[in-house]
Amino acid sequence: MALSIATPIALVAQSPIAPPQVAPPAARAWAAIRESDLKRDLYAMASPEMRGREGGTLDEMRASIWVAEQYARLGLKPMGEGGTWFQWFNLVRTRVSSTASTASIGGTALPIFGDIVPISVVPLEASGDVLWLADAADTTVDVRGRIVATPVVTPPPAMVRTTSYPTRVRYAEAAIAASLRTLERRGPVAVLLVASDSVDAAFDAVSVQRARGLYDVDHATPRAAGLSDRVAPLPVAGSGPVPAFLVRAALQATLRQQPNATLSIRLERFEAPSVNVIGGIRGTDPTLRDEWVLYSSHQDANGVRLLESGDSVLAGADDNASVSVAEFAAARAMVAQRPKRSVLFVHPGSEERGLLGSRYHSAHPVVPLSQVVAVLNGDMIGRNNPDTAALLGAQPPHRSSAELVQWALAANARTGKFVVDTLWDRPSHPEGWFFRSDHLPYARLGVPSLMYTTNLHPDYHTAGDIPERIDYPKLLRMARWMYLTGWYAANAPKRPAVDPGFKLER
Ligand SMILES: [Zn+2]
Incomplete structure (x- = not known):
């Protein structure tokens, strides 16, 4: 995708631009650059x-x-x-442990960050029959307390970031965000997002990104105004965003059968x-x-x-x-x-x-x-x-x-x-x-x-x-x-x- 770089506008100086009263550098200084x-x-x-x-x-x-x-x-x-x-x-660093976490759908184990990518860094213990939601925007279905599976939606163009990372990754991330936007507020216990063909093409790249988890540094100046200088405590189940997962497009047929799913997600935290x-x-x-x-x-x-x-x-x-x-x-x-x-x-x-x-x-x-x-x-x-x-x-x-x-x-x-x-x-x-x-x-x-x-x-x-x-x-x-x-x-x-x-x- 092409970048739109707007035409620059010259800064208008309020007064003629004058340097401070400083002698210019010597020729030998300039020559060193x-x-x-x-x-x-x-x-x-x-x-x-x-x-x-x-x-x-x-x-x-x-x-x-x-x-x-x-x-x-x-x-x-x-x-x-x-x-x-x-x-x-x-x-x-805080991340989903790929070794201590497990996921199985319809009795088949899915490798974490292999065929199922945890999107959120939150712990989860959930088991039950999957609820298939053909359209994430369909609010007539009560999803409270359920493990919901739904195809990712097509993101509105404005949600696709114009820069950072290859285009297909940006598209996939926007599709994930757009799919979760309203679903998250409707009280599911977990959401399984089924990749579309275009999101599937970025599946491994998204996985590499997400496996990195979150980074912070203790005793630093806060990231933003009003935040603490301390690392946030380790999230506990139910404390953060709704646990969401990206699964490969090939899993759609299985998930439509509304099989049993078991998700056990553990976090790990370490310093580097x-x-x-x-x-x-x-x-x-x-x-x-x-x-x-x-x-x-x-x-x-x-x-x-x-x-x-x-x-x-x-x-x-x-x-x-x-x-x-x-x-x-x-x-x-x-x-x-x-x-x-x-x-x-x-x-x-x-x-x-x-x-x-x-x-x-x-x-x-x-x-x-x-x-x-x-x-x-x-x-x-x-x-x-x-x-x-x-x-x-x-x-x-x-x-x-x-x-x-x-x-x-x-x-x-x-x-x-x-x-x-x-x-x-x-x-x-x-x-x-x-x-x-x-x-x-x-x-x-x-x-x-x-x-x-x-x-x-x-x-x-x-x-x-x-x-x-x-x-x-x-x-x-x-x-x-x-x-x-x-x-x-x-x-x-x-x-x-x-x-x-x-x-x-x-
Ligand atoms: Zn930089």
Whole structure:
């Protein structure tokens, strides 16, 4: 399916865009940002050998060590725990146990995540005759207390997400959601959704997704306003959503006979280590060096999944090796010419599992957050139209600092000269892009924060996000833009002011 990428609209500056009173970087600093370095680093970080750097796996750790090596070579100071490059934290995973759970229909055992895919992460003990519901929308049938089987409905087009994962998976997920929308409220004990032919085509891919379960991290900043910083207790039977299952289309004939079904679903919870990589450059000014500019680029991607068009590694070249290598480039420039304030280079782990690394670091910062003057985060900066880019956090209610936005726009006018898209920063944008990267936890805590991005594309979160598809001249301009914004923030006489009354809409 084609992506609809709206025509960008240039940001209209309220006044002529002026940088802060800061001398421009020296030629030797500019010379340290090179397209050839960006390209070499990106091919290494998004290579098949990195196996998609999935958070909480050995693949992420391999990438983390590689990232730390880049900074060690540049002579940065390790800023993690105990004089290392690393800040460790534990992911908390909750998932349906494929070994302790069982399901049988008409006396035949179905392998969990093989022929029956639990959609919800809730425990269940249920047994009884299946009630066949030919149409999920038929409200004349009383489904209370029953194990209901019904064919998945065709989802309305608006429910099919436009980005993330291959089209057939997005279609299948939308069909599942549409089928459950009203059924869930009618009191069944469990719902068996029978795949249509198109959903069946995505069955194994949906299974791989769903088997992963839920991810969280303890003692982090809350995922959203009003939530606790603690991991939610393990769900007990009957406490969560109605247990729903996807079964293969071939099971339809059996289920129409309304056979007996027995479903015993157990959950398992365990921890797995993930890691933020953090290096720093100390500033030159005896007073200002106690303040920090924080660059951020998640190091993880989405690992190895189901084989799609001959590849199973979700290499994450744009997402997010592109920003990571731009961050290395900014570090090279700042080693060549140190700014007045200090600079922290953070590569959060497990961003793809729910901004886990940045939520952890913002709760346990390696330097006081009150001393962080700006967060410059990036996510995917190497694709789409060569002349456009987006700056999120540039307009209310996402704007935390009008001053920092002005500096970023001034830096753009002197580097990438991009037409700055404003649509993706709007609260009405369906992708909610502002809420999907690592600047968010810092913004929630009132730290001036920006996100640089060239937005989504059809290869997002697929095996097609590979180094060959990156626009390197564009990436170079984005890297220069991020660097110069950081240079301004690190040398400005005064730190950027937080907008009075700054409050996110959710
Ligand atoms: Zn990303």
